[in-house]
């Protein structure tokens with residue numbers, strides 16, 4: 001279960017603290033999927049980064065299955081980010097010098113016990129329709145294919161929480177549809193908690209839970 005209570009975020013600027021998020025609370029259980037919408041600059045990426053423990057809140061708490069990542073020691077926090085959270089970034093952030101399969105395997109290199117990581121990576125890439133692209137570099141892929149690699153990479157550690165920041169933002173309608181369907185299918189199979197930030201009302205409509213981030217608050 002993901003629980004967020006009274007979360008606020010200020011960025012410190014030379015002009016003083018700049019409030020981005022204010023008093024945000026939400027709760028999602030295992031298997032639930034939510035979409036977050038809101039205008040550009042409303043703090044969607046900021047919120048997602050905090051939920052994934054990539055940034056820290058100014059106030060409030062975040063717990064995933066009872067653990068507050070911001071109370072963990074550095075080593076445990078690194079393990080939390082690596083194992084418990086899958087992140088698909090706004091702009092896929094693949095390593096350009098690595099092949100598709102190597103990109104998907106990166107999170108498993110950090111973890112000590114990774115079982116049969118290579119088989120799992122291959123299976124995920126098959127599920128997202130990229131079995132024939134394992135040895136391509138990101139520059140040799142289409143935009144939708146890159147997003148599908150990013151999705152496979154985010155899922156390879158079987159995270160409890162999958163966070164996707166505009167995973168279909170730069171795609172045409174058909175590719176966006178393919179990526180969105182794959183995302184929801186992987187989510188259902190793995191029983192992750194899924195949160196997707198999107199500007200697409202069409203994509204948001206496919207999610208049972210929908211939030212709007214407006215005026216620093218979640219509605």
Ligand SMILES: Nc1ncnc2c1ncn2[C@@H]1O[C@H](COP(=O)(O)OP(=O)(O)OP(=O)(O)O)[C@@H](O)[C@H]1O
Nearest residue numbers: 011012013018020039040041042043044045046047
């Ligand atoms: N490190 C930072 N320091 C100061 N202000 C920041 C910082 N990072 C982001 N901001 C500001 O916080 C606000 C929210 O940014 P964020 O990236 O979360 O928006 P967003 O909702 O994801 O927008 P978009 O839809 O364009 O991706 C913006 O106004 C941005 O200028």
Ligand SMILES: [Mg+2]
Nearest residue numbers: 044045090165
């Ligand atoms: Mg953003």
